[in-house]
Amino acid sequence: MFEVRAQALLECLRQDAVDGLLVTSMPNVRYLTGFSGTHAMLLVTGTERWLFTDFRYAEQAAAESGAVAKIVIEASSLWRGLWETLRAARGLHTIGFESAHLTHRDFERLLKDGSAWTWRPFVDVVERLRERKDPGELELIKEAARVAGAALDRTMPAVRAGMTELEVAGVLEHALRDHGSEETPFPTIVASGPRTALPHARAGSRAIARGDFLLLDFGATVGGYCSDVTRTMVVGKADGRQREVHDAVLAANEAARAHVRSGMTGKDADAIARAVLEQHGLGDAFGHGLGHGIGLEVHEGPRLSRIADVVLPEGAVVTIEPGAYVSGWGGVRIEDNVRLGAGGAELLTEFPRHLIELS
């Protein structure tokens, strides 16, 4: 698996006539080697791979990546290991680096300590490989989606008016752990009442009142792969306006799930949901894009949005998350995860989508 990925990467590099790539994005390092720590760099060349990390990860790096890369443990700076390795290796002249994952400070190291080599910036080279999920990756995302659904199932009966958003987040995250989530892939959003109008509200100390919208946007992580799900419910009885906006967003979600597929652009996919919300007079209330890829990161390619001209690849796993937000009143978002195929979207998140009224 890692060998297939490395070969695909080398194919890209050959086209650009570089001798290797310095990988500094941790999700990219994990994709290419399996290493799940937080501090490493990877050098990939046509014949060899070196993983540079520090003392804390010595055992873990050997266990996770020893079969696919030479592990170099550095006491002070990973850069020292890189320069020594480059000096010892023969035939490396032009090396790519990840322009979006190298700070200006580290770029200055390339220019100074790395001046014996020619450095060429690359953008999204490993990220593009990551867009198409292989069967093993798909299984992990499916399991992460299942865990998220099971956790939501356990959480809903526990929600009561009077609880704070933070308390609801505690119940939900506890259930995620019990079902096997390795970590929270992004800060859990629990928003209630008018705070549901904030598309990126975190959980706060607000006490949930009867009649409030309650929006939960959360995920699970399994084997490093994320799910990302949102459901919006009402604590108590929904009023007419709540039902109306929820129905509109649900119709947009359904239209998108029915018609989005690989081969169309991210813009066309977005337009499917947007048209439905516009029909309901909620076009302006849908201020973000329809979705984004998920995988080792919770936000990755491809994007589904008004400005995404790129064609959606077969095998990508993306969110479908139309929303409508009315400042001061509230908002609704219904988010699922699907795998894109030429014939349509395979649904990975099975949890019900109708407007649930929590008693």
Added chain:
Amino acid sequence: MFEVRAQALLECLRQDAVDGLLVTSMPNVRYLTGFSGTHAMLLVTGTERWLFTDFRYAEQAAAESGAVAKIVIEASSLWRGLWETLRAARGLHTIGFESAHLTHRDFERLLKDGSAWTWRPFVDVVERLRERKDPGELELIKEAARVAGAALDRTMPAVRAGMTELEVAGVLEHALRDHGSEETPFPTIVASGPRTALPHARAGSRAIARGDFLLLDFGATVGGYCSDVTRTMVVGKADGRQREVHDAVLAANEAARAHVRSGMTGKDADAIARAVLEQHGLGDAFGHGLGHGIGLEVHEGPRLSRIADVVLPEGAVVTIEPGAYVSGWGGVRIEDNVRLGAGGAELLTEFPRHLIELS
């Protein structure tokens, strides 16, 4: 408060003869404006501050930072807003940027779209201001430390042999939420048995056995400020070797808490704990530094380590976290949070440190 911070920053900038600073580190943006979203840039000049963010954060940015900065909401790219603002502003010629918080890709934007201005790299300019905590910041860290202690208190009686590390993490994180933690400041470490030898193990699916070491390294976030605490206990009865290593690490922790103070270097602080562990034959088993600053980030300045030559400033809040790790057997870490003063270290984490045997 924000005004005081901005003035301190401007004082630094004046010494370097720049007309402003482009702040791209989100913790630095929050420190200077209070904005707690995840996507923004801040431009600070002698007379004005502009906060550039996107649609999702329109309400939040106005509420959190409207009094200290002009809020500029950008539909597509924050950079567009920056160029327009710079063009409209008079007298801005040389502008600093954060070299450690700007990617190479964005640096290329400065060179291309921003070529009308001169850009000068800065490292750690806001970070250095952040090292000395003001009374409001100290109160938030104290509260985050109290929340962590209360959560640990609630968790310990719930731990049983046979539970997985993930299940223990679930109980602990649930308690953190109930006590008001806004988010997990870093992935919770729950390590058991031989996995305690991995200084950066995450919680995993391993079932805890009787007689195992159990190491919990976790934190709470309150008002954006973190705590970062570690305790190591035994599930069941501790054996002689467990007690011996724990005693040694505890002695190192106590020595450091008794003698670390502002005015000494990070290296000297580290040496206090290291000497104790060396006396116990565990010098080589202490593979990381003694500690690090905490605040808006869980790892910030100042550092307390073998290579930290910088003098520790009064008012810094740091971790004291000696550890000893024996590959294949296990490890112990005892981590507290303290405020540094000239007279010594004020302890912020009150939780007991003796070797607890969970029944």
